[in-house]
Amino acid sequence: xxxxxxxxxxxxxxxxxxxxxxxxxxxxxxxxxxxxxxxxxxxxxxxxxxxxxxxxxxxxxxxxxxxxxxxxxxxxxxxxxxxxxxxxxxxxxxxxxxxxxxxxxxxxxxxxxxxxxxxxxxxxxxxxxxxxxxxxxxxxxxxxxxxxxxxxxxxxxxxxxxxxxxxxxxxxxxxxxxxxxxxxxxxxxxxxxxxxxxxxxxxxxxxxxxxxxxxxxxxxxxxxxxxxxxxxxxxxxxxxxxxxxxxxxxxxx
Amino acid sequence: xxxxxxxxxxxxxxxxxxxxxxxxxxxxxxxxxxxxxxxxxxxxxxxxxxxxxxxxxxxxxxxxxxxxxxxxxxxxxxxxxxxxxxxxxxxxxxxxxxxxxxxxxxxxxxxxxxxxxxxxxxxxxxxxxxxxxxxxxxxxxxxxxxxxxxxxxxxxxxxxxxxxxxxxxxxxxxxxxxxxxxxxxxxxxxxxxxxxxxxxxxxxxxxxxxxxxxxxxxxxxxxxxxxxxxxxxxxxxxxxxxxxx
Numbered sequence: 001x002x003x004x005x006x007x008x009x010x011x012x013x014x015x016x017x018x019x020x021x022x023x024x025x026x027x028x029x030x031x032x033x034x035x036x037x038x039x040x041x042x043x044x045x046x047x048x049x050x051x052x053x054x055x056x057x058x059x060x061x062x063x064x065x066x067x068x069x070x071x072x073x074x075x076x077x078x079x080x081x082x083x084x085x086x087x088x089x090x091x092x093x094x095x096x097x098x099x100x101x102x103x104x105x106x107x108x109x110x111x112x113x114x115x116x117x118x119x120x121x122x123x124x125x126x127x128x129x130x131x132x133x134x135x136x137x138x139x140x141x142x143x144x145x146x147x148x149x150x151x152x153x154x155x156x157x158x159x160x161x162x163x164x165x166x167x168x169x170x171x172x173x174x175x176x177x178x179x180x181x182x183x184x185x186x187x188x189x190x191x192x193x194x195x196x197x198x199x200x201x202x203x204x205x206x207x208x209x210x211x212x213x214x215x216x217x218x219x220x221x222x223x224x225x226x227x228x229x230x231x232x233x234x235x236x237x238x239x240x241x242x243x244x245x246x247x248x249x250x251x252x253x
Numbered sequence: 254x255x256x257x258x259x260x261x262x263x264x265x266x267x268x269x270x271x272x273x274x275x276x277x278x279x280x281x282x283x284x285x286x287x288x289x290x291x292x293x294x295x296x297x298x299x300x301x302x303x304x305x306x307x308x309x310x311x312x313x314x315x316x317x318x319x320x321x322x323x324x325x326x327x328x329x330x331x332x333x334x335x336x337x338x339x340x341x342x343x344x345x346x347x348x349x350x351x352x353x354x355x356x357x358x359x360x361x362x363x364x365x366x367x368x369x370x371x372x373x374x375x376x377x378x379x380x381x382x383x384x385x386x387x388x389x390x391x392x393x394x395x396x397x398x399x400x401x402x403x404x405x406x407x408x409x410x411x412x413x414x415x416x417x418x419x420x421x422x423x424x425x426x427x428x429x430x431x432x433x434x435x436x437x438x439x440x441x442x443x444x445x446x447x448x449x450x451x452x453x454x455x456x457x458x459x460x461x462x463x464x465x466x467x468x469x470x471x472x473x474x475x476x477x478x479x480x481x482x483x484x485x486x487x488x489x490x491x492x493x494x495x496x497x498x
Contacts, residue, residue: 059372083374095369097361109373112380114277161373 010038010197011072011085011164013058018067020053020221027053029221031067035214040191040198042208045218046243051201052092054218055167058199059089071165088158089167094150096142096157102129103138106157128156132186148179155186166190168200172207180204184211205244209233217243257480260462264382265454271376271383278384285388289350293396296345301400304341305407308332313411313418325418326425327432329408334433334441338400340489343448346393347481351456354385355477358460359470367461377461386453393449394442401438405429440496447492448485455481 018031027050035041045051056062058069060082068075076082089095096105104111106128107121116124122138129135132152142150151171158166168187172180188211191198202208208215209229216226219239225232232240275282312332313325358381361367367377405426412420459477463469 056368061368061371087372089369089372091365091369093365095365097366097369098364099357108375112373112375157369 009164009195012037012070013165013197013199014070014073015054015058016068016070018054018057018069019065020050020057020062021065027221028057028064031218031221031223033216033223033226035197035199037072037197038191038195039213040187040200040211042200042202042212042215043218044203044205044208044215044243046203049218050221051203051218052169055089055169055199055201058165058167059087085165086161086163087165087167088161088163090151090154090158090169090171092170092173094142094154096150096153098142100142101138102134102140102142102145102153105142105153106138106160108157109160124160125156128159129153131159132156133182146179147174148176148182151175151179151183152186155183155190159190162194163196165197165199168198168202170202170204171200172202172204180207187211219243257458261454261458264378264458264461265450267378268382268386268454271379272387274379275383275387278379278387281380281384282387282391285384286392288353289346289388289392290396292349292353293346293392294399296349297342297396297400298403300341300345301338301403302407304337305329305333305404305409306411308337308404309408309411309418310415313415313420317418317420322418322420323424323428324432325412325420326408326428326430329412329425330405330429330433331437333404333408334401334438336441336489336493338397338404339441339444339448340485342393342397342400343445343452343485344482346389346396346449347452347456347478347485350389351452351477351481352474354389354453354456355460355463355474356470358457359463359473362461362463363466363470382453382457382461385457386450389453390446390449393452394445397442397445398438401441443496444489444492447488451484451488452481455484 013035015031015033018028020028031054043051043054053062057064060076068077071081071085074081097108100108103125106125110116110121110124125138126135129137132155134149134152134156137145137149137153142153145153171183171187175183184207187198187200190196200211212229214227215229215232217224217232217240225235225237225240233244235241308329309325312328316322316325316328370377370380409422409425412418412425413422456477459473463473
């Protein structure tokens, strides 16, 4: 990890002309977007629109066919650039290692990179669990946690890295409304407390309009609109309007 | 198929390059060693005893009828240490441990645990593959030595108890001692070391490329076991040719 980049606050992210296809299926088509340091940026879109694939590109889990991703102006494809920034991702499923206890999961980054002593790791784990309201769950296994608790444990694991950019993949999917609110509050609190740049991928409209500084809507691999929550809400683009107003009402006879 | 082979070679090479980190991963290596020993020791014992027994039963009466009773110990001894123990133990371990490795790594892949490791700058090769490969490459040769001893004992008991063979423990082991050299046992153990690397690399590679859900995991497990066994049999022939020189 590059110590030069160990500064407080978030990192700026820019995506330029990103394209990705899997076989003949075009998943991302000329994606351009910019996330400013310290902002909460929500990427919305229907299922299968390419949101998660875009997120995976940002942490180097996928290699783009074309285009580039810049962190503070540096292309992440460059040697050692990605490892020079503290990035964290909260996976849709949580991504906790099922063979490790919650405490071991949260301290994994520190223990594997030998950044702290075991006692310090124990203290940090307890502190991060406290932040996400999971105090005392260190010795539990991930399978013993509820969906919401697992998501919060995943956030605690991300916090250990002291991230400059944190990516959330559908943080409220599979959660009940109360747990969704807890997770949303956590995202905002984190942003306020450490100034981390947050990129949230979700199709949860309530979450998006509740926490976002800016919102982008993606449809079939293309960004169709970007702007402040109010601007997106008032967008006249038919795709955006359809997505934001989609609802179900039982037909009455 | 060629893509699979290429990926296995790359995985093996990267794991070799990571060998200096083994000490850091010693906890996981010991966990895996315990897992392999715990899961296999009883089966190795039973299988080896009966393999020794059946080889003695098949060869003993034929040799005794032709006045070659003094050769039974040597025939059983050589067959066990050079061929049967290394190959059959490798097949057993491919089925029990290789399948478990592929399933565990495969489910970690499917449930995004490996992606989570990568985002934390933790190499899946250092964290998952290295400890498994070191453990299996250590455990299988040890299990084969144990298997050889148990199989020899099984052969001796059959020779003693079967009326058509009726060879004493002393003459069986004396003949075995005359015929089997340390080099023969070493050949078998060396073979098992190579087989262990094959099982480890094939199983970990299949786990790492798992796609889809539970069906994908099942497919990876099947491929890990089948590919391991096919490669073991092919390599057995090649190694036997090389070691016979």
